[in-house]
Amino acid sequence: MRTQYGTRLAEALESCRPVPPDKPNILKTLLAVQAGLGYVPTSDLPQIAQVLGVTDAQVAGVLSYYSDLRTQPSSRHLIRVCRGESCTANHGLRVLLAIQDHVCVAVGGSTQAERFTVEQMSCAGNCAVSPTVIVDDEMYGRVVPSQVAALLERYE
Amino acid sequence: MVRLYLANDTSSRAAGAGRLADAWSERPEIQLIRTSSRGAFFLEPMVERDMLNGREAWFNVSPNDLPRIVAGVGGTPVAEIPFLQQQTRFTFANFGITEPLAIDEYQTGGGLKGLAAAQGLSPEAIVEELRLSRLRGRGGAAFPVWKKWQVAQQARAEQKYVVANADEGDAGTYCDRMIMEGDPFRLIEGMLICARAIGATRGFIYCRYEYPAAAQTMRFAIQKAREADLLDCDDDPFDLEVVVGAGSYVCGEETALLESLEGRRGVVLAKPPYPAESGLYGKPTVVSNVLTFATIPNILANGGAWHASLGTEGSCGTMALQLGGRVKQPGLVEVPFGLTLRDVLDRFGGGMIPGSRFKAVQVGGPLGSLFPESQLDMPICYDAFAKAGAILGHGGIVVYDDQTDMVELARHFMAFTADESCGKCTPCRVGSVRGREILERIQRGQGTAEDLILLADLGETMKATSLCALGGRAPYPVLTAMEHFPDEFRNKLSAFSRQQ
Amino acid sequence: MNLTINGRTVTAESGDTIFLAALKAGISIPSLCVSHQLAPFGSCRLCICEIDGQSGTPASCTTPVRPDMVVHTEGDRLRRHRHNIVELYLSEQPEGSGTSGPLRELALACGVDRVRYPAGAHSTRASVRDDSNPFFIFDNAACISCARCVRACDEIQGTHALTMFGRGFSVRPTAGGGSLISETAAFATSNCVSCGACVKECPTGALMEKTVLEQGMPTSIVRTTCAYCGVGCAFDAGVRDGRVVQMIPADDGPSNRGHACMKGRFGWTYNNAPDRLSVPLLRRGNDWEEISWESALDLVAQEFTRIKGAFGPDALATISSSRGTNEENYLFAKFMRCVIGTNHIDNCARVCHSATVTGMMDTLGASAATNSLQDLDVAQLIMVVGANPTESHPVVGSRIKQAHRRGVPLIVIDPRRTELARLADLHLQLRPGSNVALLNAMGHVLVKEGLLDRAFLAARTEGIEDWIKTVSDCSPKAAEAITGVPAHLIGQAARLYGSSGASYCCHGLGVTEHRWGSHGVIALCNLALATGNIGRPGTGINPLRGQNNVQGASDMGCLPTFFTGYQSLDDPKLATLHQTITGRPLPTKRGMKTPDMWDAAIAGRLKGLWIIGYDVAQTDPNLKKVREALKQVEFLVVQDLFLSETAKHAHLVLPGASFLERDGTFTNLERRIQRIRKAVDPPQGILPDWRVVCEVSNRMGYPMSYRHPSEIMDEIARLTPMFAGVSYDRLDQHTGLQWPVPTVMHEGTTLMHQETFPKGKARFVAVEYLPPGEAASKDYPFVLTTGRILQHYNCGAQTRRTDILELVDTDVLEMHPADMERLQLRDDEIVRVVSARGEALLPVVGSERVLLGHLFTSFHFPASTVNDLLSSSADDSSQCPEYKVSAVRVEPIERDELDPEDEVELRHMRRQLIT
Numbered sequence A: 001m002r003t004q005y006g007t008r009l010a011e012a013l014e015s016c017r018p019v020p021p022d023k024p025n026i027l028k029t030l031l032a033v034q035a036g037l038g039y040v041p042t043s044d045l046p047q048i049a050q051v052l053g054v055t056d057a058q059v060a061g062v063l064s065y066y067s068d069l070r071t072q073p074s075s076r077h078l079i080r081v082c083r084g085e086s087c088t089a090n091h092g093l094r095v096l097l098a099i100q101d102h103v104c105v106a107v108g109g110s111t112q113a114e115r116f117t118v119e120q121m122s123c124a125g126n127c128a129v130s131p132t133v134i135v136d137d138e139m140y141g142r143v144v145p146s147q148v149a150a151l152l153e154r155y156e
Numbered sequence B: 001m002v003r004l005y006l007a008n009d010t011s012s013r014a015a016g017a018g019r020l021a022d023a024w025s026e027r028p029e030i031q032l033i034r035t036s037s038r039g040a041f042f043l044e045p046m047v048e049r050d051m052l053n054g055r056e057a058w059f060n061v062s063p064n065d066l067p068r069i070v071a072g073v074g075g076t077p078v079a080e081i082p083f084l085q086q087q088t089r090f091t092f093a094n095f096g097i098t099e100p101l102a103i104d105e106y107q108t109g110g111g112l113k114g115l116a117a118a119q120g121l122s123p124e125a126i127v128e129e130l131r132l133s134r135l136r137g138r139g140g141a142a143f144p145v146w147k148k149w150q151v152a153q154q155a156r157a158e159q160k161y162v163v164a165n166a167d168e169g170d171a172g173t174y175c176d177r178m179i180m181e182g183d184p185f186r187l188i189e190g191m192l193i194c195a196r197a198i199g200a201t202r203g204f205i206y207c208r209y210e211y212p213a214a215a216q217t218m219r220f221a222i223q224k225a226r227e228a229d230l231l232d233c234d235d236d237p238f239d240l241e242v243v244v245g246a247g248s249y250v251c252g253e254e255t256a257l258l259e260s261l262e263g264r265r266g267v268v269l270a271k272p273p274y275p276a277e278s279g280l281y282g283k284p285t286v287v288s289n290v291l292t293f294a295t296i297p298n299i300l301a302n303g304g305a306w307h308a309s310l311g312t313e314g315s316c317g318t319m320a321l322q323l324g325g326r327v328k329q330p331g332l333v334e335v336p337f338g339l340t341l342r343d344v345l346d347r348f349g350g351g352m353i354p355g356s357r358f359k360a361v362q363v364g365g366p367l368g369s370l371f372p373e374s375q376l377d378m379p380i381c382y383d384a385f386a387k388a389g390a391i392l393g394h395g396g397i398v399v400y401d402d403q404t405d406m407v408e409l410a411r412h413f414m415a416f417t418a419d420e421s422c423g424k425c426t427p428c429r430v431g432s433v434r435g436r437e438i439l440e441r442i443q444r445g446q447g448t449a450e451d452l453i454l455l456a457d458l459g460e461t462m463k464a465t466s467l468c469a470l471g472g473r474a475p476y477p478v479l480t481a482m483e484h485f486p487d488e489f490r491n492k493l494s495a496f497s498r499q500q
Numbered sequence C: 001m002n003l004t005i006n007g008r009t010v011t012a013e014s015g016d017t018i019f020l021a022a023l024k025a026g027i028s029i030p031s032l033c034v035s036h037q038l039a040p041f042g043s044c045r046l047c048i049c050e051i052d053g054q055s056g057t058p059a060s061c062t063t064p065v066r067p068d069m070v071v072h073t074e075g076d077r078l079r080r081h082r083h084n085i086v087e088l089y090l091s092e093q094p095e096g097s098g099t100s101g102p103l104r105e106l107a108l109a110c111g112v113d114r115v116r117y118p119a120g121a122h123s124t125r126a127s128v129r130d131d132s133n134p135f136f137i138f139d140n141a142a143c144i145s146c147a148r149c150v151r152a153c154d155e156i157q158g159t160h161a162l163t164m165f166g167r168g169f170s171v172r173p174t175a176g177g178g179s180l181i182s183e184t185a186a187f188a189t190s191n192c193v194s195c196g197a198c199v200k201e202c203p204t205g206a207l208m209e210k211t212v213l214e215q216g217m218p219t220s221i222v223r224t225t226c227a228y229c230g231v232g233c234a235f236d237a238g239v240r241d242g243r244v245v246q247m248i249p250a251d252d253g254p255s256n257r258g259h260a261c262m263k264g265r266f267g268w269t270y271n272n273a274p275d276r277l278s279v280p281l282l283r284r285g286n287d288w289e290e291i292s293w294e295s296a297l298d299l300v301a302q303e304f305t306r307i308k309g310a311f312g313p314d315a316l317a318t319i320s321s322s323r324g325t326n327e328e329n330y331l332f333a334k335f336m337r338c339v340i341g342t343n344h345i346d347n348c349a350r351v352c353h354s355a356t357v358t359g360m361m362d363t364l365g366a367s368a369a370t371n372s373l374q375d376l377d378v379a380q381l382i383m384v385v386g387a388n389p390t391e392s393h394p395v396v397g398s399r400i401k402q403a404h405r406r407g408v409p410l411i412v413i414d415p416r417r418t419e420l421a422r423l424a425d426l427h428l429q430l431r432p433g434s435n436v437a438l439l440n441a442m443g444h445v446l447v448k449e450g451l452l453d454r455a456f457l458a459a460r461t462e463g464i465e466d467w468i469k470t471v472s473d474c475s476p477k478a479a480e481a482i483t484g485v486p487a488h489l490i491g492q493a494a495r496l497y498g499s500s501g502a503s504y505c506c507h508g509l510g511v512t513e514h515r516w517g518s519h520g521v522i523a524l525c526n527l528a529l530a531t532g533n534i535g536r537p538g539t540g541i542n543p544l545r546g547q548n549n550v551q552g553a554s555d556m557g558c559l560p561t562f563f564t565g566y567q568s569l570d571d572p573k574l575a576t577l578h579q580t581i582t583g584r585p586l587p588t589k590r591g592m593k594t595p596d597m598w599d600a601a602i603a604g605r606l607k608g609l610w611i612i613g614y615d616v617a618q619t620d621p622n623l624k625k626v627r628e629a630l631k632q633v634e635f636l637v638v639q640d641l642f643l644s645e646t647a648k649h650a651h652l653v654l655p656g657a658s659f660l661e662r663d664g665t666f667t668n669l670e671r672r673i674q675r676i677r678k679a680v681d682p683p684q685g686i687l688p689d690w691r692v693v694c695e696v697s698n699r700m701g702y703p704m705s706y707r708h709p710s711e712i713m714d715e716i717a718r719l720t721p722m723f724a725g726v727s728y729d730r731l732d733q734h735t736g737l738q739w740p741v742p743t744v745m746h747e748g749t750t751l752m753h754q755e756t757f758p759k760g761k762a763r764f765v766a767v768e769y770l771p772p773g774e775a776a777s778k779d780y781p782f783v784l785t786t787g788r789i790l791q792h793y794n795c796g797a798q799t800r801r802t803d804i805l806e807l808v809d810t811d812v813l814e815m816h817p818a819d820m821e822r823l824q825l826r827d828d829e830i831v832r833v834v835s836a837r838g839e840a841l842l843p844v845v846g847s848e849r850v851l852l853g854h855l856f857t858s859f860h861f862p863a864s865t866v867n868d869l870l871s872s873s874a875d876d877s878s879q880c881p882e883y884k885v886s887a888v889r890v891e892p893i894e895r896d897e898l899d900p901e902d903e904v905e906l907r908h909m910r911r912q913l914i915t
């Protein structure tokens, strides 16, 4: 387990090792690590910094800035509910509440069996088909609260 | 075998196009072509097929509708869809027609003419053409494009950059996404023209994290363009790359965007220096919005004067308006500047969703002002909006109905700013949180009349002193809500305060 | 250009901001986040202004001036916004946390008498307090998230130890990975080098010196100069109740411009160390007897008179202190020459840059930095040879990093991957002791590729043919075999150096402390001459002189071979002048260099020795021999602040006054003579060193009656053409004076050799590569280099008596990780290092800073006995010891060889490598 993790981290870092004259790119690296591992483990921050030739502080600053970088692994399925204006106008809040009720978890939290993590997101660019819910990589539009149960059924 | 056209963009899929495609994937009687979307999203999933008199469309199709479509029954000629008929499509001319990644189709539809024209012009002449076109940036600030290009052109540097701002952070906007997913070569062509004009050999498309499909389509398109030998700038290879953000609204602001592009914290920098003088890695950089770049090929192909002839005095060309919220017909509307808000909502929006009544409309994303019914005769153009203290922004139009709680909406906007503030300057960093807290107090019934005064006072300071438009514009939706719906606020004050 | 601010016409330069233009005109605009040390930022928004014809209220600190603009910085609208902003600041201070002074003042000025946001009903700053740095604390309650600290660490210090963390309301500064890992110990776990730049920039006191927190704000300020390294940083010593409580680097300090390093900024508390010497100590067998100053001075006079009478003047010698003032050094030399009648005087430049002195004298005819530190602002290329400025001269290191961030290319020639080497565009990682081979090969490329400055060569130099002949044999390929540096890198370095337009070269002990150290210096000078990189701004040969006054000690004639200002001892004109002014003849016979003194002592020829502020028993090489010599001397006087290793051998120990307790001048590494000023009284009536010489001299029948060091300087000026224009009146200007200052009208010399060299033309001296004194062998397979680390200073007597010990409390042996693995050693394991001379016990750590087969350690802790390992091998012409190359082997040790106490101590070892 640990070794697989190690390999994936190493691969992610290797793909971002700066090639002169390009400068090290911290954000790109963190996104690559997240793509490989699902999150950016803070314990590996010094290693990331070292590979990039930057300081721990520089990495921590970037990691703490972007809301899409996560430092904890999320559950098997990530539900993101749009909180943009069009979705808001179309009562996206009710959908969010329905989802929270259904899976019994607050925004930012994970369900007990680590099945779902629920998050809000900024406008998904799907405003004309809002309100919008994204589960993992699948986007759903014109979602109404009554559909929530059936929709989540598909995710084990 | 019948050729059917089905849009493959994110919203069409969210509306069910994906499910259609899955359901029909094994059907031998049809060949399914995945195109871009026409932007009439209220009709999606929409299926089209070629008929004798051009294409016909079936609306809101479900899998069982296939026999009907194959039989050619019940379709509407696309040319007769009012929503589309009344539009003036230049930038979005290909939408719904072409396959996004087919270069030949792009070219058949008139693509690459602008680039060819630009290649016949000197860099100075390209800028001159843009000056004549009177094109203003579509990202929000509406700055004359030629001026920016000229500064970058005249700057001396061994390296210059072209950056497409594909952060499209304003909620309620999606035209940049549509361009990237639906007509990617148009963006590439616009960037190449810019590269030639300023002498850049490297370009980046900074795409928000929320748009994975757009980023992926752009990557494929770049690859195709490279294979077709399109990517060069005066014989130097033009190196174009898609870079993805990580969830920060401020990163749409150009200086923060460049910081983020360099991999740092996406914090706003004070200007000057402007990016055109000293941008990415300290080098001259043109940062323009995706829609801006996508408008440029037609300008070069048809001439600056052509573009200047469209629209109004101060706002030339067409604008891509994006309708959302409680309108009956949400979708993309490309029209020349100058129509009134009411026109757009009635003629294109088709009025309100049945059962809901109009309350307010917000133009220009989360930083845009709210307009009540009484202000709907406002013409859509930069000057009229500026005069009203409002912004057109990136052309997002969100309609709210009478179920909307204006206090909650105001709180929502302040909370948005508080969440997205980069934290660099005090009025926004602390002020947005204080603003949110005041509104929360009011919602809890603990607000006082003094709180409303304080909120207005705070709003004025945020407007006047914030470093960037996030803090500087955040008060607008809040203060316009208070201005137009004062009773909703007053009624929520503490009982004691209401009596006074 | 002119503009109008608040109705007044104000002159500004293009590029100025409105804020700066106003400041220059004496108009102050409320502000918190602006700093003239830092790039425009615009965080607090207090400095807003109104500009006629422009809507809005831009920040004046980020808005550049335009000709004829009309600006208003006061007015109702601005006042109201400022009020509201200060109110926002106050609203985020947690309840019960005392509002910081500056913020309170601002609130008063902006009329914020109450915060309209109801107390307790809103979010406040997280309570985060990090006191893990030994010298300062961070308290988030008082912070305003202006990022000045972060910007200081980035832009001034270049360490990037800080970041703003999070975003929005909660954004706050933190060190390292701090807030993700350990909020309250973020500093301790970061790469912070405690330079203090962040503390100085903090406008609110959220970052604050512990000394000030504990002892209170200073009540008076005295301008003085740091007494550690040769950078000569100007400081304002803050004094309260007769004690120094704060040292703040001065913004108008010419060499430091407001910056400093850990040692000068925080490492001065040894001044109050409990074991500071306060009374003279007389040896009684193995014990010390405290005696009065009277009897101590009598004793010195008596013994010196006795020895001189019995054995002649040449049985006496003095080693003067490069830590002392110019005036003291001059007086010690005068004492030896006029009272004793010998030239047996030396100073610790001997073990340091003596090879620079001979090498530069031979080629350029003057032995000091040719250019100034300000030249780093205009250099087009910087080449650092055998120096580690980010640790040894940290302020210079920072300035080099600043230049490099601006895009100036950097070449580092060093066997170790130092911090600058890591950042450099080119790092030539040569084998220790192979400088000449490498530099000659660079010369080879310059000749071959026609990169010589022919016009300069013809007009200003002689002897180029010899040099061309010599370097023609030194192809980069041949050099690659000797140095281990790939030939193509040597070529690249030569091309960069030869074609930049202005190449600034600085060097350190990696050039001088070698068997052929002078040759290394000569080879560098040859390169500079060949490319015309001398006599122009941004160029030159710039030795990074080590101690605060090592330049001055030599300038003052504390050398066995030169009088003041490097005047020849046998100059008849000088002889006359000397006789006239001092009333005594100038001895002409060359004296003994320090190593000669050890030989003479062991041979019984040297009977009396006076050592001032120099811990030879710890810092000279081949310590067994040095100790032996010290034991042989009949009468050894040692004058120091502490009972140093050397003092432990003395017959009489005299306490010294520290730099905070006396007046005088130091000369820094750019020849800049600067004042030190008495800030506090020395303990228990200690006499400053200059008074001690006077007293002894008086007692020996040669009266010295100076009332103040300024009178000594006047005498120096009369005796020395180079200093003729120097006087305390003139030194009171904050820039000091850079020698030569030939007349009272002369402004001093920032740039030497502009038109001619002292001897007319400069001379090429052809030197060939010769191997170091020792090479790795079967028995001693490693090459050991010794040098310094940032945190401690030389013998460590001072830094070990400060809280720096909390950061680093041991010398460590750095070994390449692959060697560690081969020898199966673990980090922090204690090993025995053995040379042909002796052995030392050191903890070993894996370090990518050293090459395979190469070891590095510092020499700051007597307990590690590093210098027992070293030989007496030294540079031929200067006697500069070969500290940089010793053949050693490394052995694991048995557990029982350590006593349990040692073991416990070593287990808790603290160290920090600067990479």
Ligand SMILES: Nc1nc2c(c(=O)[nH]1)N[C@H]1C(S)=C(S)[C@@H](COP(=O)(O)OP(=O)(O)OC[C@H]3O[C@@H](n4cnc5c(=O)[nH]c(N)nc54)[C@H](O)[C@@H]3O)O[C@H]1N2
Pocket: C229, C230, C352, C353, C385, C386, C387, C388, C389, C391, C392, C393, C413, C414, C415, C416, C418, C430, C431, C432, C433, C434, C435, C507, C508, C509, C510, C511, C544, C545, C546, C547, C785, C786, C787, C788, C789, C790, C791, C792, C793, C794, C795, C884
């Ligand atoms: N913190 C701190 N600062 C100090 C001092 C201190 O003790 N501590 N001491 C002061 C004094 S007295 C002095 S003289 C200065 C000295 O300052 P520096 O000259 O920087 O002294 P070192 O660290 O001894 O050596 C410098 C570099 O020479 C390199 N070197 C070793 N051998 C060779 C070689 O053959 N060729 C080349 N090119 N490089 C080589 C070493 O790897 C090392 O990085 O520092 C002064 N400043």
Ligand SMILES: Nc1nc2c(c(=O)[nH]1)N[C@H]1C(S)=C(S)[C@@H](COP(=O)(O)OP(=O)(O)OC[C@H]3O[C@@H](n4cnc5c(=O)[nH]c(N)nc54)[C@H](O)[C@@H]3O)O[C@H]1N2
Pocket: C321, C323, C324, C348, C349, C351, C352, C353, C509, C513, C546, C547, C612, C613, C614, C615, C616, C618, C619, C620, C621, C639, C640, C641, C642, C644, C655, C656, C657, C658, C659, C689, C786, C787, C788, C793, C794, C795, C796, C797, C798, C858, C859, C866, C867, C870, C883
């Ligand atoms: N292994 C190894 N050894 C080295 C070197 C190396 O690179 N490697 N470098 C050598 C070099 S370059 C140098 S310069 C020497 C330096 O070696 P030293 O000169 O021995 O060391 P310092 O610590 O500079 O100061 C010596 C003494 O001066 C005292 N002192 C400080 N200020 C005053 C004062 O104001 N008055 C008086 N009276 N005394 C004062 C201090 O307490 C201290 O005991 O070390 C050398 N030794």
Ligand SMILES: Cc1cc2nc3c(=O)[nH]c(=O)nc-3n(C[C@H](O)[C@H](O)[C@H](O)COP(=O)(O)O)c2cc1C
Pocket: B136, B137, B138, B139, B140, B141, B142, B143, B165, B166, B167, B168, B169, B170, B249, B250, B251, B252, B253, B254, B255, B287, B288, B289, B290, B292, B293, B468, B469, B470
């Ligand atoms: C808070 C903030 C967010 C912004 N977001 C975007 C964005 O998402 N997309 C965009 O094109 N411009 C955005 N901008 C405007 C950019 O700063 C910049 O003006 C624009 O990219 C320039 O392109 P244009 O000239 O084509 O409009 C934003 C500005 C601010 C202050």
Ligand code: SF4
Pocket: B312, B313, B314, B315, B338, B379, B380, B381, B382, B383, B384, B385
């Ligand atoms: S404000 Fe009115 S008149 Fe002016 S450009 Fe806009 S539509 Fe035309």
Ligand code: SF4
Pocket: B250, B268, B420, B421, B422, B423, B424, B425, B426, B428, B429, B466, B467, B468, B469, B470, B471, B472
């Ligand atoms: S207004 Fe907000 S987002 Fe813009 S710079 Fe200030 S804190 Fe950052």
Ligand code: SF4
Pocket: C149, C152, C153, C157, C159, C160, C161, C162, C175, C191, C192, C193, C194, C195, C196, C197, C198, C199
């Ligand atoms: S003390 Fe110096 S190195 Fe440490 S954080 Fe502050 S500025 Fe950076």
Ligand code: SF4
Pocket: C142, C143, C144, C145, C146, C147, C148, C149, C150, C173, C198, C201, C202, C203, C204, C205, C206, C207
């Ligand atoms: S610690 Fe001081 S300098 Fe740093 S952000 Fe806080 S107030 Fe500013």
Ligand code: SF4
Pocket: C226, C227, C228, C229, C230, C231, C232, C233, C256, C260, C261, C262, C263, C264, C265, C393, C394, C395, C396
């Ligand atoms: S750089 Fe040198 S002079 Fe400056 S503070 Fe540090 S030790 Fe003192």
Ligand code: FES
Pocket: A082, A083, A084, A085, A086, A087, A088, A122, A123, A124, A125, A126, A127, A128, A130, A131, A132, B171, B172, B173
């Ligand atoms: S507002 Fe939710 S998708 Fe745009």
Ligand code: FES
Pocket: C030, C031, C032, C033, C034, C041, C042, C043, C044, C045, C046, C047, C048, C059, C060, C061, C062
């Ligand atoms: S001083 Fe100008 S914004 Fe703070």
Ligand SMILES: [Mo]
Pocket: C348, C351, C352, C353, C546, C547, C550
């Ligand atoms: Mo030294």
